[in-house]
Amino acid sequence: MAVTIKDVAKAANVSPSTVSRVISDSRHISDKTKKKVRKVMEELGYHINLNARGLVRQSTKTIGIVLKYSENEAWNWINPFVSEVIQGISAHCHEHGYSIMITTGRTEKEIYSDVVKMVQGKQVDGMIVLYARKEDRVVPFLLEAAIPFVVIGKPVDRIHEVMYVDNDNVQAAKDATAFLLNQYHRKIGFIGDNPSFQVIQDRLEGYYKALELEGISKNPAYVKFVQNPEDEEKILDKFLKLEHPPTALVISSPLQGVGVLKRILNHGLHVPEDISVVVFNKTLITEVSIPKLTAIDTQTYQLGYEASKGVIELIHYPDTFKRSVIISARIEPKESHRSLQEN
Amino acid sequence: MAVTIKDVAKAANVSPSTVSRVISDSRHISDKTKKKVRKVMEELGYHINLNARGLVRQSTKTIGIVLKYSENEAWNWINPFVSEVIQGISAHCHEHGYSIMITTGRTEKEIYSDVVKMVQGKQVDGMIVLYARKEDRVVPFLLEAAIPFVVIGKPVDRIHEVMYVDNDNVQAAKDATAFLLNQYHRKIGFIGDNPSFQVIQDRLEGYYKALELEGISKNPAYVKFVQNPEDEEKILDKFLKLEHPPTALVISSPLQGVGVLKRILNHGLHVPEDISVVVFNKTLITEVSIPKLTAIDTQTYQLGYEASKGVIELIHYPDTFKRSVIISARIEPKESHRSLQEN
DNA sequence: CTCATTAACGCAAACGTTTGCATCAACTTT
DNA sequence: AAAGTTGATGCAAACGTTTGCGTTAATGAG
Numbered sequence: 001m002a003v004t005i006k007d008v009a010k011a012a013n014v015s016p017s018t019v020s021r022v023i024s025d026s027r028h029i030s031d032k033t034k035k036k037v038r039k040v041m042e043e044l045g046y047h048i049n050l051n052a053r054g055l056v057r058q059s060t061k062t063i064g065i066v067l068k069y070s071e072n073e074a075w076n077w078i079n080p081f082v083s084e085v086i087q088g089i090s091a092h093c094h095e096h097g098y099s100i101m102i103t104t105g106r107t108e109k110e111i112y113s114d115v116v117k118m119v120q121g122k123q124v125d126g127m128i129v130l131y132a133r134k135e136d137r138v139v140p141f142l143l144e145a146a147i148p149f150v151v152i153g154k155p156v157d158r159i160h161e162v163m164y165v166d167n168d169n170v171q172a173a174k175d176a177t178a179f180l181l182n183q184y185h186r187k188i189g190f191i192g193d194n195p196s197f198q199v200i201q202d203r204l205e206g207y208y209k210a211l212e213l214e215g216i217s218k219n220p221a222y223v224k225f226v227q228n229p230e231d232e233e234k235i236l237d238k239f240l241k242l243e244h245p246p247t248a249l250v251i252s253s254p255l256q257g258v259g260v261l262k263r264i265l266n267h268g269l270h271v272p273e274d275i276s277v278v279v280f281n282k283t284l285i286t287e288v289s290i291p292k293l294t295a296i297d298t299q300t301y302q303l304g305y306e307a308s309k310g311v312i313e314l315i316h317y318p319d320t321f322k323r324s325v326i327i328s329a330r331i332e333p334k335e336s337h338r339s340l341q342e343n
Numbered sequence: 344m345a346v347t348i349k350d351v352a353k354a355a356n357v358s359p360s361t362v363s364r365v366i367s368d369s370r371h372i373s374d375k376t377k378k379k380v381r382k383v384m385e386e387l388g389y390h391i392n393l394n395a396r397g398l399v400r401q402s403t404k405t406i407g408i409v410l411k412y413s414e415n416e417a418w419n420w421i422n423p424f425v426s427e428v429i430q431g432i433s434a435h436c437h438e439h440g441y442s443i444m445i446t447t448g449r450t451e452k453e454i455y456s457d458v459v460k461m462v463q464g465k466q467v468d469g470m471i472v473l474y475a476r477k478e479d480r481v482v483p484f485l486l487e488a489a490i491p492f493v494v495i496g497k498p499v500d501r502i503h504e505v506m507y508v509d510n511d512n513v514q515a516a517k518d519a520t521a522f523l524l525n526q527y528h529r530k531i532g533f534i535g536d537n538p539s540f541q542v543i544q545d546r547l548e549g550y551y552k553a554l555e556l557e558g559i560s561k562n563p564a565y566v567k568f569v570q571n572p573e574d575e576e577k578i579l580d581k582f583l584k585l586e587h588p589p590t591a592l593v594i595s596s597p598l599q600g601v602g603v604l605k606r607i608l609n610h611g612l613h614v615p616e617d618i619s620v621v622v623f624n625k626t627l628i629t630e631v632s633i634p635k636l637t638a639i640d641t642q643t644y645q646l647g648y649e650a651s652k653g654v655i656e657l658i659h660y661p662d663t664f665k666r667s668v669i670i671s672a673r674i675e676p677k678e679s680h681r682s683l684q685e686n
Numbered sequence: 687c688t689c690a691t692t693a694a695c696g697c698a699a700a701c702g703t704t705t706g707c708a709t710c711a712a713c714t715t716t
Numbered sequence: 717a718a719a720g721t722t723g724a725t726g727c728a729a730a731c732g733t734t735t736g737c738g739t740t741a742a743t744g745a746g
Binding site: 002047048049050051052054055060062080082083090091093094098099100101102104105106110114116117118120121122123255258259261262265284285288289290 | 423443601
């Protein structure tokens with residue numbers, strides 16, 4: 001088949017071990033020999049077999065990515081969040097010569113076995129988990145397998161045992177709400193998706209905290225969760241039928257953001273004239289939206305980049321302290337908000 | 344380290360070869376032995392080492408994906424096209440037990456060496472190339488290496504030697520243009536991105552063809568290429584300053600579509616009242632845009648799915664006829680166009 | 687009862703690297 | 717000049733599978 005290290009060795013009149021050492025640029029080999037061997041490698045068109053190397057080195061210089069599993073299949077990849085995170089991971093991995101392998105499973109069970117295959121099959125040196133979910137089997141498995149990994153998002157359960165990178169969602173939501181308060185909004189609504197995610201709980205908490213600081217009491221009528229896109233309509237209806245409809249909204253996803261935007265228009269109202277909107281996650285969507293959405297930049301790319309830094313560090317120094325990285329989020333004022341007071 | 348086939352063999356009182364055959368469920372092994380061995384595997388927590396298997400089988404059941412390279416880094420992953428294609432690939436790969444590995448390179452050179460590494464390093468059994476570009480080194484390399492691969496898009500050069508899956512971009516653009524012509528538009532503009540991509544050339548050709556059928560001659564003033572987002576402004580300016588500005592536009596990417604949408608609004612004009620817009624690639628973006636963009640559904644997911652079908656077929660039957668698959672594209676009328684004639 | 691057939695399994699050689707240890711020549715040192 | 721040191725390379729055993737071929741015992745045919 002292909003030309004192997006032995007072929008090169010034979011042609012260069014050296015031993016296979018010498019060739020191997022030339023490949024890894026060992027300092028035990030004389031420059032003359034290196035030159036000679038390299039020339040032969042060139043001539044023969046040699047390329048290393050990474051399977052063989054992986055076998056003996058017990059390392060493949062590959063990291064696996066566990067893609068987010070979502071009931072709503074379409075939202076997986078389409079969700080720009082995933083893309084951007086992977087961008088970040090990819091960038092850092094490349095800098096360190098690591099390859100990337102991704103899960104292909106669609107259901108929770110499939111994904112789990114993908115992970116097992118990657119890890120036990122020794123296909124990867126480390127893993128990055130793109131979500132944090134209650135009662136998930138992946139994280140416990142990875143802990144058990146004692147393979148380096150980091151999760152993006154805040155793992156609910158064994159938080160002190162795993163390294164994770166996340167935003168401070170409480171703080172971010174607090175900031176977002178405070179931003180609106182500073183613009184003299186007093187009636188602020190909150191829209192989140194599935195409240196079973198920790199993210200949503202945290203953001204809700206931050207939202208409440210900011211209100212509290214201003215002495216505004218919790219108003220359940222201002223807080224809604226949309227489980228599927230159709231809910232948006234109902235929710236907006238309810239909001240607008242209130243005696244005092246909210247003048248501003250904090251929304252936990254860009255997709256919902258544009259959805260709400262559209263419903264608002266349908267009601268003959270305008271953003272930001274009639275109602276201000278701040279959404280979580282600055283993404284392509286918030287940029288191409290008209291008006292551009294004032295969004296919380298959670299620095300998704302950076303999230304991925306740091307996660308990658310984490311695993312690779314863990315791979316090289318397994319005893320690294322499992323520090324957790326908080327990526328700061330900051331609000332990026334665009335066009336979907338306005339101050340209630342014309343200064 | 345981990346428990347190997349030999350450990351299992353020892354514990355089960357059989358030879359390693361027997362264990363191996365149990366794993367592959369060989370019919371040369373008695374059911375009794377299989378049961379026994381499987382039980383031991385279970386007890387010992389055995390899992391196969393895919394590196395070792397890859398080494399001897401000369402196959403890893405992994406396919407590599409060459410991500411599109413773009414000068415404008417941000418457009419890579421963010422571009423929903425890529426995400427959807429990968430979704431399709433991923434789905435089919437999973438059905439056949441194949442894993443996925445993606446390139447991490449940012450520049451053309453980096454990507455090329457990623458590919459070489461994957462292929463020569465025997466990390467993958469086949470490849471899918473997510474773009475077709477003139478004077479690209481990847482496709483020639485893959486041909487040379489004689490590894491199964493399929494490109495998504497129409498390879499310009501050695502078209503009869505490679506298997507590809509693509510839309511009929513000429514036809515699609517022709518349809519799109521005809522669609523507008525049917526709505527009594529006569530002054531139709533075309534906006535594409537990098538004209539070095541075959542896609543753009545094809546779409547341009549289809550655009551011209553449709554016009555020709557109506558006896559409308561080519562007008563270079565109506566055809567523009569935007570290389571970076573800032574160009575959109577200039578282009579629109581030029582269009583609008585024409586004596587007869589276009590009443591409709593065919594745009595080759597959803598991202599550009601929303602960009603142009605915004606610029607049009609900036610000029611105090613409205614879509615579709617003042618100008619109709621049809622964009623290529625129905626994606627999340629075109630759906631969340633306001634108004635929803637009338638788009639050509641190129642069935643991106645299907646593109647990926649078929650590509651995957653292609654490689655895996657080539658892997659199993661190397662002598663498969665290198666058929667090329669054309670995924671039909673059809674226009675999905677939404678809200679960004681109108682007829683010039685009030686019926 | 688002998689011989690050919692088959693079913694079930696073991697042997698051992700690959701697959702292409704890496705790496706600890708041994709070797710050996712050429713230099714230093716004393 | 718002998719002993720020790722250093723530098724450059726080779727030997728051979730791993731790494732964990734797969735698989736062609738050989739062996740054995742049981743079965744069937746004649």
